[in-house]
Amino acid sequence: MRFSIYRYDPDKDARPRMQDYELKLEATDRMLLDALVRLKAQDDSLSFRRSCREGVCGSDAMNINGKNGLACITKIADLPDKVTLRPLPGLPVVRDLIVDMTQFFNQYHSIKPYLINHDAPPERERLQLPAEREELNGLYECILCACCSTSCPSFWWNPDKYVGPAGLLQAYRFIADTRDQATSERLDNLDDPYRLFRCHTIMNCTDACPKNLNPAQAIGKIKEMLVRRAV
Amino acid sequence: MALQTRKFDAIVVGAGGSGLRAALELARAGLRVAVLSKVFPTRSHTVAAQGGIAAPLGNSSEDHWHWHMYDTVKGSDYLGDQDAIEYMCRRATEVVIELEHMGMPFDRLDNGKIYQRPFGGHTQDYGSPKMAMRACAAADRTGHAMLHTLYQQNVKSSTQFFVEWMALDLIRDAEGAVLGVVALEMETGEPMILQAKATILATGGSGRMFQSSTNAFINTGDGLGMAARAGIPLEDMEFYQFHPTGVYGAGILITEGVRGEGGYLLNKDGERFMERYAPNAKDLASRDVVSRAMATEIKEGRGCGPERDHVLLKLDHLGPEVINLRLPGIREIAIKFANADPIKDPIPVVPTVHYQMGGIPANRLGQVVAPRNGDMEAVVPGLYAVGECACVSVHGANRLGTNSLLDLLVFGKAGGEQAIADIRAGAASHKDLPKDAADRPLARLAKLDSTSGGERVSEVGNDLRKSMQMHCGVFRFPELLVEGVDKVGEIAARAERISIDDKSKVFNTARIEALELYNLIEAATATAVSAEARKESRGAQARADFPERDDKNWMKHTLWYKEGNRLEYKPVHLKPMSVDTFEPKVRTY
Numbered sequence: 001m002r003f004s005i006y007r008y009d010p011d012k013d014a015r016p017r018m019q020d021y022e023l024k025l026e027a028t029d030r031m032l033l034d035a036l037v038r039l040k041a042q043d044d045s046l047s048f049r050r051s052c053r054e055g056v057c058g059s060d061a062m063n064i065n066g067k068n069g070l071a072c073i074t075k076i077a078d079l080p081d082k083v084t085l086r087p088l089p090g091l092p093v094v095r096d097l098i099v100d101m102t103q104f105f106n107q108y109h110s111i112k113p114y115l116i117n118h119d120a121p122p123e124r125e126r127l128q129l130p131a132e133r134e135e136l137n138g139l140y141e142c143i144l145c146a147c148c149s150t151s152c153p154s155f156w157w158n159p160d161k162y163v164g165p166a167g168l169l170q171a172y173r174f175i176a177d178t179r180d181q182a183t184s185e186r187l188d189n190l191d192d193p194y195r196l197f198r199c200h201t202i203m204n205c206t207d208a209c210p211k212n213l214n215p216a217q218a219i220g221k222i223k224e225m226l227v228r229r230a231v
Numbered sequence: 232m233a234l235q236t237r238k239f240d241a242i243v244v245g246a247g248g249s250g251l252r253a254a255l256e257l258a259r260a261g262l263r264v265a266v267l268s269k270v271f272p273t274r275s276h277t278v279a280a281q282g283g284i285a286a287p288l289g290n291s292s293e294d295h296w297h298w299h300m301y302d303t304v305k306g307s308d309y310l311g312d313q314d315a316i317e318y319m320c321r322r323a324t325e326v327v328i329e330l331e332h333m334g335m336p337f338d339r340l341d342n343g344k345i346y347q348r349p350f351g352g353h354t355q356d357y358g359s360p361k362m363a364m365r366a367c368a369a370a371d372r373t374g375h376a377m378l379h380t381l382y383q384q385n386v387k388s389s390t391q392f393f394v395e396w397m398a399l400d401l402i403r404d405a406e407g408a409v410l411g412v413v414a415l416e417m418e419t420g421e422p423m424i425l426q427a428k429a430t431i432l433a434t435g436g437s438g439r440m441f442q443s444s445t446n447a448f449i450n451t452g453d454g455l456g457m458a459a460r461a462g463i464p465l466e467d468m469e470f471y472q473f474h475p476t477g478v479y480g481a482g483i484l485i486t487e488g489v490r491g492e493g494g495y496l497l498n499k500d501g502e503r504f505m506e507r508y509a510p511n512a513k514d515l516a517s518r519d520v521v522s523r524a525m526a527t528e529i530k531e532g533r534g535c536g537p538e539r540d541h542v543l544l545k546l547d548h549l550g551p552e553v554i555n556l557r558l559p560g561i562r563e564i565a566i567k568f569a570n571a572d573p574i575k576d577p578i579p580v581v582p583t584v585h586y587q588m589g590g591i592p593a594n595r596l597g598q599v600v601a602p603r604n605g606d607m608e609a610v611v612p613g614l615y616a617v618g619e620c621a622c623v624s625v626h627g628a629n630r631l632g633t634n635s636l637l638d639l640l641v642f643g644k645a646g647g648e649q650a651i652a653d654i655r656a657g658a659a660s661h662k663d664l665p666k667d668a669a670d671r672p673l674a675r676l677a678k679l680d681s682t683s684g685g686e687r688v689s690e691v692g693n694d695l696r697k698s699m700q701m702h703c704g705v706f707r708f709p710e711l712l713v714e715g716v717d718k719v720g721e722i723a724a725r726a727e728r729i730s731i732d733d734k735s736k737v738f739n740t741a742r743i744e745a746l747e748l749y750n751l752i753e754a755a756t757a758t759a760v761s762a763e764a765r766k767e768s769r770g771a772q773a774r775a776d777f778p779e780r781d782d783k784n785w786m787k788h789t790l791w792y793k794e795g796n797r798l799e800y801k802p803v804h805l806k807p808m809s810v811d812t813f814e815p816k817v818r819t820y
Contacts, residue, residue: 012735040689041687044689047740049270051274057270094418095735125331130338130341133336143375
């Protein structure tokens with residue numbers, strides 16, 4: 001199997017370059033990450049993040065043949081013989097496939113990603129009906145891998161001003177939670193030409209999500225709530 | 232070399248469930264707390280926990296903390312400390328309800344209360360055949376939901392994070408007090424001293440010492456290595472849990488919640504073989520029992536597949552609705568990693584290394600304890616350990632499913648509370664750092680920078696993992712154990728000669744992997760040496776030559792010391808805090 005991988009070490013490289021690698025596949029190489037780990041055994045300077053290797057921690061997001069995805073759940077069998085790997089687009093590169101995710105997390109933090117409920121907590125759990133809880137499905141599962149936000153042209157242009165699909169999905173996760181009391185404050189926080197309305201429904205986010213979540217739909221629901229509130 | 236030093240009231244090393252819970256307690260108390268993590272907090276391995284968190288809420292079946300305590304003591308094969316177990320079970324409801332109040336998206340019952348499912352070894356009425364529904368679940372993503380909820384609460388409380396920092400060593404003064412850590416910022420390659428009145432280790436397990444493991448790459452026992460190098464012993468490291476259901480060939484966890492929801496295991500004859508090994512609990516017997524049964528089926532030729540080397544986990548009879556609602560994550564995993572859609576096909580599974588029952592000796596308040604002047608449990612001032620890296624010991628020789636997430640919350644909170652009390656009772660200023668505070672870790676870094684042409688980190692690591700897998704398996708054999716100790720010793724010697732080609736300062740993951748290997752070696756040595764020495768079978772330690780539990784000689788905790796590679800033992804706490812002792816008896820399910 002052949003690879004072309006984006007390499008950049010600011011400690012010694014003047015500019016980024018693409019480096020070719022070849023790997024003889026073994027039976028145990030199932031996922032792209034397996035191949036990357038074996039390439040790193042040959043060349044220990046090849047740098048990428050990884051942890052859970054099962055698609056739940058969100059560490060190994062990268063651009064795989066032009067599409068964002070997680071290396072650990074991308075099957076080698078589904079890839080062509082030549083694979084091109086680049087860091088997630090739009091974020092500053094720290095080194096090789098490792099990007100600086102500060103802007104991404106700043107936007108996540110900006111939506112107040114925590115339950116807000118001003119009542120004194122009851123002695124037991126707050127009640128929530130199964131149907132109400134189901135409203136959170138497709139939202140709470142986000143792993144903050146940034147595949148969506150870094151596939152979004154609006155986020156590329158304005159990562160400091162536009163919340164981006166991941167942050168907006170989480171904003172809606174709290175709006176949709178019957179235990180949360182800050183809906184109107186949350187909508188105020190997003191009612192802005194940039195923070196929410198830079199979304200032009202391009203839908204790259206939903207296409208890129210490795211967990212099959214639908215940020216575009218959540219964004220649509222927030223927009224709808226703002227429109228309804230205005231009339 | 233003078234390092235930059237930053238001072239905090241408390242530092243927490245590790246940002247998984249227990250670290251974040253401890254940090255939250257400290258941040259809410261208004262103390263200056265810094266959390267160090269090798270990965271962004273939500274990437275910590277708590278994220279991969281699936282099935283649930285134990286609490287006797289009684290939402291779905293009658294339940295009581297004392298029943299939970301009984302199950303945990305029995306599950307531990309009577310090696311767990313009964314005072315700590317009582318403490319954990321009595322605080323379970325409190326910490327789980329708090330988690331719900333923080334926003335945890337638990338599944339719900341029709342009456343709006345938290346959904347609870349059965350899990351292995353959790354019973355009603357002190358081991359009656361009726362299972363208790365005690366596992367509070369968010370589908371099969373309970374750990375993910377919990378970790379994110381805890382991170383979110385820390386964001387709310389403005390906890391200060393040092394993301395992608397690796398702690399290298401503890402700083403201890405002449406009196407033995409811990410004054411902080413030396414840590415490395417991964418992005419810049421710069422080491423720094425973080426000084427604190429309280430240092431809380433929450434670094435998780437060391438499951439990466441085995442070849443086939445459910446653990447993430449980051450689970451390299453960093454806290455264990457730091458403790459061992461600082462002269463603190465490691466407790467009960469021979470007890471490593473094999474989870475019955477790791478995906479065959481890939482090692483990815485398939486939650487016991489599958490069996491809690493009604494799934495069961497089959498051998499090649501289509502026989503539900505657990506009926507023979509555990510007539511009452513069947514597939515919901517304790518993990519050590521089920522893993523041994525599976526290994527026996529495979530050993531005796533009743534495994535599945537062309538190599539007869541795995542068994543099948545059947546759940547299609549639950550129907551697509553239950554699978555999609557309660558077990559969507561494992562469906563995703565089975566399709567991706569086993570090419571099996573569990574709605575139609577069984578999942579091929581094998582017992583897979585999962586959880587470290589042992590660790591840094593700690594009491595139920597999270598304080599690290601080590602023998603000193605005849606006191607087997609003298610508190611190490613300034614040092615705390617919580618979560619999987621700690622051995623409290625609530626899990627003894629075998630942990631029950633869902634008690635791990637509970638352990639994280641109870642002892643994360645308790646450790647935070649104790650650190651707050653100690654900080655407030657202690658001196659206003661930080662103690663002076665010893666002159667040689669950073670010498671040891673800096674020497675290690677310098678050696679990695681200056682050495683070339685040595686052993687490769689990946690090769691030494693792979694050999695370690697293969698040896699541990701071969702010599703410390705589900706069943707343990709005397710010759711293999713003795714050989715295993717030798718092999719790990721040889722590998723440790725090779726690890727002294729490793730070198731890395733990558734000498735860059737910037738985000739040098741080769742350097743990180745080398746530093747992780749040093750820590751893994753300490754943990755693996757402790758495991759191999761402790762396992763060889765314990766001449767009995769108890770919980771996760773199943774010896775072919777000593778097949779029975781031996782309470783007369785071995786009802787005691789192992790302590791392994793790096794210095795001299797020697798062992799000591801200390802008594803089990805048989806006396807609970809307020810109730811009667813559960814006397815050891817023959818363990819059947």
